[in-house]
Amino acid sequence: MRRYKMLEEKFFIRLSALFTYSLIAVLAFIIVVIFYKGFAALNWDMVLKTPKGGYYYGGEGGVLNAITGSLYIAIGATLIAVLIGMPAALYLNVQLIRYRRTQNTIRYFLDALWGIPSIVYGAFGFTLMLFFGMNASLLAGIITVALLISPIMVRTFDEVLCTIPKGLHEASLALGSTRTETAFRVMFKQGFPGFITAILLSFGRGIGDAASVLFTAGYTDNIPVTLDEPAATLPLAIFFQLGSPIPEVRDRAFAASIILTIIILSISLGARLLSKRFSKTNLK
């Protein structure tokens, strides 16, 4: 009996360790496959040039239009999301601090919002676009992505603000500052490193999301100059090129995947480094 128990324990611990390590292996596998497959087609033209005539039949050029389009949309959306998300999160943690129930209910709704799939935001953005008589454009893409990442941003800001000691908040109010001053001079300052991480992660999501910009941002071979022009995005560029029957074009999709992966990896690592660096000066 005793022997059986020990065996069972050993078996399950080994198995769970195996599963855990295999996650690292799977991640490494994905990255290696992406890099291995795309490396041959990757060159500086891919990064530095827009598609030339006949690009989708194997002609010259690169995906600069998609890279800049993605960056424009993600930056614009992140800015809007910060403008909406920051005050909302501060309100939740400064003004509502005495109402625990309300706080928890709001958090609950925000968490549930997190799960809405991006294709639904895409469809909604499309109806909104028709309603206002807009065409598929940079602006429509930015608004849709902003809607997608705002709930995520509020919730991550909120998580950051939750970790700030309550005493700090009370001390600030006790010294006679208004709630606004407490929110922006104390809470905001303390949460700053966390905010950077949250912003960068939402930014990464904005760059990587394909389904929400599918209807709203359109697609073009040029770099958009004004807000009402359509914009290409990197995920969609990959997606469309992969659908091509020409092998050379499909290879470019793999190369574009490397670019996207590098962008996402550097954002993820950058967020980690930055938040460590800024948090040194914080009170604990």
Added chain:
Amino acid sequence: MQLRRQIIDKLNGFWMITTLVTILILPLVICIGLYIKAAPIFEQHSFLELVFTSKWEPSRGTFGFWPFIAGSLYVTLLSFLFTAPVCLLAALYLTQFAPRALIRIMHPVIDVLAGLPSVIYGVWGILVIVPFVSALSVPLSGSPSSGYSVLAGGIVLAVMVIPYTLNMLIEVFNTVPSGLKEASLSLGATMWESVKHVVIRGNYPGIISAYGLGIAKAFGETIAVMMVVGNVVKASGNPFNAAYPLPALIANNYGEMLSIPMYDSALMFAAFLLLIIILVINLFFRLLIHKTKRL
């Protein structure tokens, strides 16, 4: 000076609450918007007829969503079968048995897995999983398959959902008071026994919620699934055959939706349906998690 500060405070409070309310009513606005666009189709067909019939001929005005819903359910179910044991055991290992150093490595790994764009998973699926499934199809099912199939979709989706479910499970297991486990250990239970009886049994609601939210996430995932699942409107039980999930339907047909009458309403109905299903699942399981956390 005093007055100015107070005015700023008032204005700012107003701004803050506006943004918060805006975000909170966002799902309601989305619901209403999609419903208005989908409304024309309700004049010709009833809700149940749309959901449970399987004839799909947009050009003749026949819209039966069942093949798409069935396809979504099938892919989601498969991915759940793959993720469930892996996530549970990995979360147990990370919270109960693992050395500190491993946890420090796993955090970025989970983050990166969760942060990789779905199109990258799709590319990976096309490069690795589709040929793999194609090679498996003859020995396992007897008939050759291109590999673009429900099974491929399930596998890719499983990898995408793992970080999400795993994160949630880790959070749930971290709320177990260590005193409970220590008590069980001091009564002579082995490490695994106390994990099995205290950590797992005490957290059924949390575990089920984590799985439920993972399922909701999988149900709505679009691009990666669309890239590997084949997109053929035909319901069949064979996992090596292609299917056509609901999100893929919306994403694939946006180009022609304005040229065929009622088609855009049908697609917006699909989006509406997707939103309602996922919102209901999310609200239910989130409630369960919030309740457990407060204990």
